[in-house]
Amino acid sequence: MAPYLTKYKVATIATRGESINVACLLLAAVTLKFWKGKPLRAYTEKFIHAVSPKVVITFIDNNSNFYLISKRFPSVKKIFIQNGTRSELRNVLECLIKSENYHVDHMLVFSDAIGRKYKSYITGSALAIGSLKNNTVKKTNIVPDGSILFISQFCDKPKDNESFITGISGDPIYHDQYYASEVIALRFLAKWCVENKKSLKIACLSSEKTGPEIDFFEAILSGCSWEYMPKIGLNSSYKLVDAAKIVVGIDSTLVFESIGRGKKTASFFCRGINLNNESITFGWPTELPNNGPFWTNDQDETQFQRIMDYLNTVSDEDWEHIRQKYVSELMEFDPGNTRFIALLDQLLPRTERQSHAD
Numbered sequence: 572m573a574p575y576l577t578k579y580k581v582a583t584i585a586t587r588g589e590s591i592n593v594a595c596l597l598l599a600a601v602t603l604k605f606w607k608g609k610p611l612r613a614y615t616e617k618f619i620h621a622v623s624p625k626v627v628i629t630f631i632d633n634n635s636n637f638y639l640i641s642k643r644f645p646s647v648k649k650i651f652i653q654n655g656t657r658s659e660l661r662n663v664l665e666c667l668i669k670s671e672n673y674h675v676d677h678m679l680v681f682s683d684a685i686g687r688k689y690k691s692y693i694t695g696s697a698l699a700i701g702s703l704k705n706n707t708v709k710k711t712n713i714v715p716d717g718s719i720l721f722i723s724q725f726c727d728k729p730k731d732n733e734s735f736i737t738g739i740s741g742d743p744i745y746h747d748q749y750y751a752s753e754v755i756a757l758r759f760l761a762k763w764c765v766e767n768k769k770s771l772k773i774a775c776l777s778s779e780k781t782g783p784e785i786d787f788f789e790a791i792l793s794g795c796s797w798e799y800m801p802k803i804g805l806n807s808s809y810k811l812v813d814a815a816k817i818v819v820g821i822d823s824t825l826v827f828e829s830i831g832r833g834k835k836t837a838s839f840f841c842r843g844i845n846l847n848n849e850s851i852t853f854g855w856p857t858e859l860p861n862n863g864p865f866w867t868n869d870q871d872e873t874q875f876q877r878i879m880d881y882l883n884t885v886s887d888e889d890w891e892h893i894r895q896k897y898v899s900e901l902m903e904f905d906p907g908n909t910r911f912i913a914l915l916d917q918l919l920p921r922t923e924r925q926s927h928a929d
Contacts, residue, residue, distance in 0.1 A: 676696065749842070755841070773799055
């Protein structure tokens with residue numbers, strides 16, 4: 572986001588404790604809110620009061636404390652920018668309740684669908700801009716290399732066989748259960764790639780060429796031919812997406828960013844079946860059928876085969892026609908973030924610049 576704020580005066584509050592404004596902390600420490608279990612909120616309010624900004628922006632769109640700022644600072648414009656896909660698992664939407672105290676002036680979201688969902692809890696306007704990060708990376712014009720790119724969502728396994736996450740009902744969900752969908756999808760893809768003479772690549776989250784992530788995929792794809800693509804810099808994943816013939820994933824944000832970029836993309840959205848969670852379905856919270864041209868919510872190799880065969884043969888023109896039917900509900904793409912820039916220009920006219928807080 573920094574390149575879009577160079578013409579403004581910016582103050583940053585580090586809500587994770589990376590740095591602390593001592594004066595604001597001392598002022599917060601003498602408030603009742605600080606000693607009633609809300610020290611971060613008290614500190615944030617004192618910081619905003621000290622800076623006196625016209626606009627406050629956050630990337631932490633799923634932090635309900637941000638929705639409460641309006642009550643304390645009604646004249647300050649609030650903006651949140653969605654930074655990842657949302658569901659009702661491991662997310663604020665799992666327990667969020669509509670409140671008259673929740674207000675965000677401008678909710679900048681991936682799609683119209685998630686905008687409507689947020690507005691069912693929070694007052695304010697929702698603007699579908701897509702992914703701010705995705706929008707900053709210009710689409711490359713290179714000819715696809717014919718590869719099939721699978722998007723990794725790997726996280727390390729907890730020690731001592733502890734649960735990986737907690738389900739909606741409070742039951743523990745273990746690492747192997749959470750990633751069972753990857754096992755099924757990748758073994759199918761390895762076979763499909765051999766049959767269709769395609770190379771299989773995996774876009775990984777780690778920048779290392781050894782470690783738990785590569786061990787995880789080697790265990791799944793033992794005896795299969797595949798290529799490990801470590802993350803190299805902030806934009807390498809988008810470049811891999813642009814270079815592939817078909818992008819495949821489970822429920823990664825990058826899957827939707829790929830669709831937004833216009834890439835032929837297969838979504839094997841079958842994790843919800845393993846976790847018994849209805850919000851983990853393709854396109855949630857919009858209502859789409861379980862099976863569509865390039866997605867399935869079923870853990871079914873017949874559906875995987877149908878999708879891959881379709882994407883392997885569909886023309887670019889027909890793909891674009893199909894993609895456009897769904898993109899506004901899935902992931903917008905706004906190269907250069909023109910919508911975000913226009914909003915800042917609207918909220919901070921040229922005569923008022925140099926007084927902006929982030």
